[in-house]
Amino acid sequence: MAVFEEAEQSNDYPLAMRRMCAALRKTVWFARQVDDEEGALQTYIEHLNERILAYTYAAAPIVTGEQAQQMLIAALGFIRDTPMIEMLFWPHTPLECVIPFADIHARGTADIEQMEHQPREIGTTSFMCRTYAQSTLNVAQQFLHDKKGDSIDGHRTSLTDYDWRAAQDYLLKLHHDFLLYGGDAISADELLSKNTDVAECRFAVIARKFLDGDYAWAAAFLEQTYDWDAAQKHAGYWELTAQLPHGELTMLEACYERLNDENGIKQLYEYYVAHSDSVADERCIPILKSMVGKSGWPQSVQNILRNYHEHDFGGKVLARLMTEERLSDEALTLAGQRPELLRDLLKPISLNHSAEAERLIRKQLPLDRDLQQGNRDEYRFVAMWIEQYRNVFGLDQAKALAKEIMAKYPRRYALKEEIGRVLK
Numbered sequence: 001m002a003v004f005e006e007a008e009q010s011n012d013y014p015l016a017m018r019r020m021c022a023a024l025r026k027t028v029w030f031a032r033q034v035d036d037e038e039g040a041l042q043t044y045i046e047h048l049n050e051r052i053l054a055y056t057y058a059a060a061p062i063v064t065g066e067q068a069q070q071m072l073i074a075a076l077g078f079i080r081d082t083p084m085i086e087m088l089f090w091p092h093t094p095l096e097c098v099i100p101f102a103d104i105h106a107r108g109t110a111d112i113e114q115m116e117h118q119p120r121e122i123g124t125t126s127f128m129c130r131t132y133a134q135s136t137l138n139v140a141q142q143f144l145h146d147k148k149g150d151s152i153d154g155h156r157t158s159l160t161d162y163d164w165r166a167a168q169d170y171l172l173k174l175h176h177d178f179l180l181y182g183g184d185a186i187s188a189d190e191l192l193s194k195n196t197d198v199a200e201c202r203f204a205v206i207a208r209k210f211l212d213g214d215y216a217w218a219a220a221f222l223e224q225t226y227d228w229d230a231a232q233k234h235a236g237y238w239e240l241t242a243q244l245p246h247g248e249l250t251m252l253e254a255c256y257e258r259l260n261d262e263n264g265i266k267q268l269y270e271y272y273v274a275h276s277d278s279v280a281d282e283r284c285i286p287i288l289k290s291m292v293g294k295s296g297w298p299q300s301v302q303n304i305l306r307n308y309h310e311h312d313f314g315g316k317v318l319a320r321l322m323t324e325e326r327l328s329d330e331a332l333t334l335a336g337q338r339p340e341l342l343r344d345l346l347k348p349i350s351l352n353h354s355a356e357a358e359r360l361i362r363k364q365l366p367l368d369r370d371l372q373q374g375n376r377d378e379y380r381f382v383a384m385w386i387e388q389y390r391n392v393f394g395l396d397q398a399k400a401l402a403k404e405i406m407a408k409y410p411r412r413y414a415l416k417e418e419i420g421r422v423l424k
Contacts, residue, residue, distance in 0.1 A: 015068035098133035179332035219255035319344035328352035387422035
């Protein structure tokens with residue numbers, strides 16, 4: 001770290017780069033010699049590499065062509081000394097240094113508007129930097145193909161299909177950035193359009209079409225290529241309004257709005273109600289009611305339930321709908337699939353299946369198992385389910401259940417205190 005801090009204050013950019021790369025090379029070597037189970041050293045290495053990248057982006061526009069070449073050679077030296085298979089999976093890698101050296105510097109002081117319409121004049125030194133950069137990216141790409149499953153320095157480098165694709169996608173992104181920063185926007189766009197199965201390319205294409213006002217194209221593309229199976233598989237782990245892949249659905253919703261496609265919005269909201277776990281998506285229920293009207297609402301509910309059954313997955317918003325629509329049988333089915341939603345489903349379940357609702361609540365209580373002594377959190381958990389029981393079956397029955405529990409744990413005064421709070 002001392003070497004980095006001193007180098008970052010220096011105006012001798014090539015020397016500073018060489019010193020930072022040397023320090024990072026030693027740190028990487030040391031990390032391979034010790035047990036780093038918690039990943040502390042790996043995190044430190046990634047932090048140092050981020051500082052090198054920040055330094056190159058800051059220096060690239062102001063160094064001379066000769067200095068840029070020397071700095072790039074220093075970075076490539078470190079790249080050659082680091083197992084490529086290891087480096088590809090860092091959040092930021094020295095490979096990214098090729099971009100500022102080869103492209104930002106090559107941009108020079110040319111007029112940006114002219115650059116978009118005229119070929120850029122690149123000097124010999126800058127052209128050499130670009131050649132180094134392109135060559136490095138090509139070597140990395142070839143390395144990944146050649147070394148899949150091989151051994152380097154005695155370590156197996158066999159990659160899962162997922163990891164191999166992740167590395168491929170990362171290199172593809174670097175190639176795109178290389179072209180874009182170098183002013184070759186046409187080639188960068190072509191690269192994007194041919195690789196829309198890569199997340200970075202996909203989002204860039206959608207965003208560009210949306211910003212250009214081509215809403216019909218963006219909507220059609222999303223409808224045809226959105227990975228519904230993956231979304232439904234992971235919906236229980238995502239707050240769909242904030243995390244991927246719901247970001248694409250939000251974009252699709254915006255396209256529908258600008259196209260005044262009410263039917264598209266209705267179908268999308270029916271999907272949200274069926275699968276979303278986000279409280280924010282509960283807004284879709286009253287919006288749908290307003291859109292379809294009283295006469296069309298029963299059909300919309302059936303569409304939602306069909307969506308739920310087709311994919312065998314329902315979310316928290318669906319539990320809200322089942323409560324409002326008093327769908328007792330459907331609620332019992334959903335509770336069996338997603339036990340964590342039981343609290344939201346108890347009321348509709350109890351309408352036609354009161355005995356089953358009681359059984360499900362009693363299953364949560366320490367009647368057939370021992371309660372850990374002095375565990376206040378567990379006492380509060382018991383009290384919470386007593387409160388749920390009260391909400392469904394009334395105060396008198398809740399008091400009877402509480403007496404049954406306290407009879408088993410007569411000296412748990414803290415437990416009695418917690419239960420007493422929810423029975424007042």
